[in-house]
Structure formats: structure tokens, C-alpha cells
Amino acid sequence: MRIALALPLAVEDRLAADAVLHGHDVVARCSTAQELASRIDTVTPDVVIAAATERHLTAQLLAVCDEAGVRMLALVGGEVERRLAASVGLYEMAPSDATWPQIEAALGSLRRSFVQDAAAQPPGSRDGIVIAVWGPAGSPGRTTLAINIAAEIAAAGYSVALGDVDTHSASVAPALGMLDEAPGFAAACRLAGAESLTQAELERIGQRYRSGHSSFWVLTGIGRASRWPELSDSRVAATIAQCRKWVDFTVLDTGFSLEMDEEISSDVFSPRRNAASIAALREADRVVAVGDADPVGLSRFLRAHVDLVETVAAGRVVVVMNKIRASVIGMNPAAQVAQTLYRFGGIDAAAMIPYDRAGLDAAILTGQTLADAAARSPVRAAIRALVTSRLLPPSAIEQKIRTRSWRSRREEKARRAVRRHR
Structure with missing residues (x-):
């Protein structure tokens, strides 16, 4: 040795x-x-x-x-x-x-x-978990939540890939200070369409967010909204299937719209702009549905939630209310939001994320996750609790000491050795 x-x-x-x-x-x-x-x-x-x-x-x-x-x-x-x-x-x-x-x-x-x-779990048999993060129009915090969910899962010792599937306003790359001239997820979809997508190709086109305790892969989104036809539903589904074999967890940042536009198109075989998000939601094992906790955001969320549960089974949906603050809700805002969700949407046990402008601004300014930019932020603590209690498997929750994923690191070491001898 x-x-x-x-x-x-x-x-x-x-x-x-x-x-x-x-x-x-x-x-x-x-x-x-x-x-x-x-x-x-x-x-x-x-x-x-x-x-x-x-x-x-x-x-x-x-x-x-x-x-x-x-x-x-x-x-x-x-x-x-x-x-x-x-x-x-x-x-x-x-x-x-x-x-x-x-x-x-x-x-x-x-x-x-x-x-x-x-x-x-022999090589090639990995069946990773897919988590899709969705929310209605109005910037409820989909991208922020997706990034930090990926970071907290990675911090728990799992290999993670974060994919940007939003065909309206892809935001993962700028939020993490990454270049997106060659969008990773779109490139993966093109390879999947040609039946050429492999784990080696995913690592070639992916970028790495590097951190001392929560590094993960990133497949950036399309830089221009006009490129949405590259993300067809079949290609997205094939890419997700390959990601399951690549990493333990795949976190997908999806678009807001769930509109099925076949009825307004004479060509039922033409590509659909919202097909990527819908395919990601249907392929996901868990769907984190995030809403903005103010009167307008709650109204938007409750209306859109009806469309969401028609797209995916309600049992796979984890509801998260973001930006909880008394200034727009009143006294005891978490309780008032929970009461509103239950009364008008029949939604119980939603996770509550507080609002920390300073911590979120620090993360955006530095292009980092909350764990790196504002480790003591109450937002980070709430997201970590969400990941631990609702998204990680029970065996991970019971672990008192975090164990590292030696498998992924040894695989990387072997690949580096092969590259050195070429």
C-alpha cells in the first residue's frame, strides 16, 4: 500500500x-x-x-x-x-x-x-434515485432549492448529479458561477438520441462543483430558450435512465409550466416545449414542489398544484413552502401557511423554509452553495432537515457517522490511471 x-x-x-x-x-x-x-x-x-x-x-x-x-x-x-x-x-x-x-x-x-x-451492487447495476424540483411561475426558488438539495445529499456521502431541465429560463450555471456555452444536459440528450450516451460521456460533458465536503456533478442547462427542441421527452427520459446508473442521486431543476400543448398544435409529433419538464417529473422517484410563501405565491402554488398531481402521483410529491416570513404573512407565518395549504389544497405536512436574504445573497455573490457560502444560514439548516427526513433513504437517516463513497472515488482513480497510460 x-x-x-x-x-x-x-x-x-x-x-x-x-x-x-x-x-x-x-x-x-x-x-x-x-x-x-x-x-x-x-x-x-x-x-x-x-x-x-x-x-x-x-x-x-x-x-x-x-x-x-x-x-x-x-x-x-x-x-x-x-x-x-x-x-x-x-x-x-x-x-x-x-x-x-x-x-x-x-x-x-x-x-x-x-x-x-x-x-x-456490482458495476453497471446501480439504480440511483431521481429527485425533480418543480414550482409554479413567479420564482419561488426552484433553482436555489435544487442546488442546495444536491449539496446536502453530496455532504451525506453520496455521489450526486444536478441537471438543469428548465426550457424556459435555465439558471443553475449562473447560480454556481459556471460557463454554459456548451450546455451539459442538452449535450447528454443529443447523445441519448443517438444511443451513444455512456457514463464516460456524462463525465466528459458534465462540470464539477468542487467543495471540501459536498462536491457534485452539474449538467448545465440551455443558455438560450430557443434551443428547447433539443430536449425532447424521449431524450430526457433516456438521459435520466443513464444518470441512474452513473450516480446515487440525480437532482433535476425543472421548468414551471406543465401545459400540454398538443391541443393547440396540428402536428401531434412535433416537439413540445414543456415535454422536458413533464418527462423529468414522470421519471422522478420524488418530486419536490416548492411555492413562495406570500399571498400571491400561495395562490399560484395552489392552482398549479392541481396540474402537478394530474401529472405525477400525489404520493411522490413533497411540498415545500419557501421564503417563510412574518412581513408578508403576519404573526406565526409557518402556521398560517400550513393552515392555508390544508384548507384550500388538502396539503398536510409541508416543509417550511425560512427567508434569509443575507445568506442567499452571499451564495449568489460567490457562486457557491449555502453550505459553502453561509453554512449557518437557517435556510441551509431547513434544507438539510428536509433532505435528511424526507429525501434520503432510511438507512442513511439512521447513520450517526457519515461514510464516504469509496466506490466513486476508486472508479475515478482507475479512470485517471487509464488516462495517464494512454
């Missing part, structure tokens, strides 16, 4: 000698996390062992290791160091005074977990 170290000198000397005695190859001994991060691609370790201090462990090092498919283990000497490791997104830890056999045991348990996961 090839091992790289980022440790204080005394600990480094002890563990390096022990690792060699146990038959391992120490390929790097670095004094800082920054130094090790710059050498990962050169030394290509299998495992990085870092002390949980600000000098030796950073979010940048964790992100570089994630991209290279390198496992990481933090050595912690107390609660302060444990919290520091958790704050950058690393939950695989061992005591700082652990002997090498103890460290090998910790690494071995992670390796066995990976092998068991791979045996339970």
Missing part, C-alpha cells in the same frame, strides 16, 4: 518507520496540507494519513484526495481536533497515539465496507 503522510515530525517518524516495517511504501512525507495537496497527482498514494490540525488537514487537501480517489484518515488527539476534522468533512479518524496495527485495522474496516458495497 502506498501511503502519504502529513503529520508533526515526531508522529511522522514513528508511523513512517512502522509502515515500512509492515511492508508498506511511504511515498510522501509532507509538513503541511498544502504541500501534500500539490503532490497527490505526482506520488499517487492509496491512503493519506493526516493530523487533524489546521497545518496538516484542510478542506483543499480533502477535495484533492476526493478527486484522485485517495482514501484519507485523520489522526485526532482530542475533541478539538475531532471537531476540526469534521468541520472540513472528514469523518474517518483514529487516535493520534494509535499504533500501526490499530491504524491498519481502521483502514481495513473502511476497505471491507467498500468491498461489501461493491459486492452488493
Whole structure:
């Protein structure tokens, strides 16, 4: 096993000698996390062992290791160091005074977990979950919610792809500060139409949102609304089917309109502008229906919700009311919104997202998720609670310690090795 170290000198000397005695190859001994991060691609370790201090462990090092498919283990000497490791997104830890056999045991348990996961789900058999985010006209917060749902699922240790299926006003790319000259989802649809869409192609046309704890793939939307014919219903369905095999979760930002325009067209075989959104909703395992929590937004949502439940089964719909605030609703706004939804739409148990202008502005300004731009925002906390309680499978909810998806990182490492030898 090839091992790289980022440790204080005394600990480094002890563990390096022990690792060699146990038959391992120490390929790097670095004094800082920054130094090790710059050498990962050169030394290509299998495992990085870092002390949980600000000098030796950073979010940048964790992100570089994630991209290279390198496992990481933090050595912690107390609660302060444990919290520091958790704050950058690393939950695989061992005591700082652990002997090498103890460290090998910790690494071995992670390796066995990976092998068991791979045996339970062999390559090519992955059946990922698809979540579509929909809302009526009026900017209720579809894109913001889709982006941060993807981020929170990724932070829980799953591989995630975020796709922009909105044929009216695609917004994911500018919200994350990404280029959209070559829209990823439209390119995927074209390949799907030619029966050439593969997981390798998805990674080629996708962009990566990089974060120390919640990185995910992004398939950007069409930059010009006139390109909507590229997203036919059959192509969208085929692309979603391939995404299920690619990642654990696919989050889709859809358009607002559910109008079926066949009745106003003489050619029933011509493309439909809203077909992409409707296909995404029908293919989704969960539909997050978001509305704006003000009198106008509530009225729009209740009218459009009738069309939504005619398109997808009501049992798959999770209702979310966004921008909850007393200034437009009155005292106890969450209770008033819940009462209105139940009285006029028969909607019960809707999730409530508060309004935090400062946090949302910070995310837009920096082109980041709320987890990165405003980690303590009440909006982020509410979305994380929504993901944990309503969108993740029960097994993930019961987990007390987040586990990383070694499968995706090892697959990426293998692909990088193949590219280097070409």
C-alpha cells in the first residue's frame, strides 16, 4: 500500500518507520496540507494519513484526495481536533497515539465496507434515485432549492448529479458561477438520441462543483430558450435512465409550466416545449414542489398544484413552502401557511423554509452553495432537515457517522490511471 503522510515530525517518524516495517511504501512525507495537496497527482498514494490540525488537514487537501480517489484518515488527539476534522468533512479518524496495527485495522474496516458495497451492487447495476424540483411561475426558488438539495445529499456521502431541465429560463450555471456555452444536459440528450450516451460521456460533458465536503456533478442547462427542441421527452427520459446508473442521486431543476400543448398544435409529433419538464417529473422517484410563501405565491402554488398531481402521483410529491416570513404573512407565518395549504389544497405536512436574504445573497455573490457560502444560514439548516427526513433513504437517516463513497472515488482513480497510460 502506498501511503502519504502529513503529520508533526515526531508522529511522522514513528508511523513512517512502522509502515515500512509492515511492508508498506511511504511515498510522501509532507509538513503541511498544502504541500501534500500539490503532490497527490505526482506520488499517487492509496491512503493519506493526516493530523487533524489546521497545518496538516484542510478542506483543499480533502477535495484533492476526493478527486484522485485517495482514501484519507485523520489522526485526532482530542475533541478539538475531532471537531476540526469534521468541520472540513472528514469523518474517518483514529487516535493520534494509535499504533500501526490499530491504524491498519481502521483502514481495513473502511476497505471491507467498500468491498461489501461493491459486492452488493456490482458495476453497471446501480439504480440511483431521481429527485425533480418543480414550482409554479413567479420564482419561488426552484433553482436555489435544487442546488442546495444536491449539496446536502453530496455532504451525506453520496455521489450526486444536478441537471438543469428548465426550457424556459435555465439558471443553475449562473447560480454556481459556471460557463454554459456548451450546455451539459442538452449535450447528454443529443447523445441519448443517438444511443451513444455512456457514463464516460456524462463525465466528459458534465462540470464539477468542487467543495471540501459536498462536491457534485452539474449538467448545465440551455443558455438560450430557443434551443428547447433539443430536449425532447424521449431524450430526457433516456438521459435520466443513464444518470441512474452513473450516480446515487440525480437532482433535476425543472421548468414551471406543465401545459400540454398538443391541443393547440396540428402536428401531434412535433416537439413540445414543456415535454422536458413533464418527462423529468414522470421519471422522478420524488418530486419536490416548492411555492413562495406570500399571498400571491400561495395562490399560484395552489392552482398549479392541481396540474402537478394530474401529472405525477400525489404520493411522490413533497411540498415545500419557501421564503417563510412574518412581513408578508403576519404573526406565526409557518402556521398560517400550513393552515392555508390544508384548507384550500388538502396539503398536510409541508416543509417550511425560512427567508434569509443575507445568506442567499452571499451564495449568489460567490457562486457557491449555502453550505459553502453561509453554512449557518437557517435556510441551509431547513434544507438539510428536509433532505435528511424526507429525501434520503432510511438507512442513511439512521447513520450517526457519515461514510464516504469509496466506490466513486476508486472508479475515478482507475479512470485517471487509464488516462495517464494512454
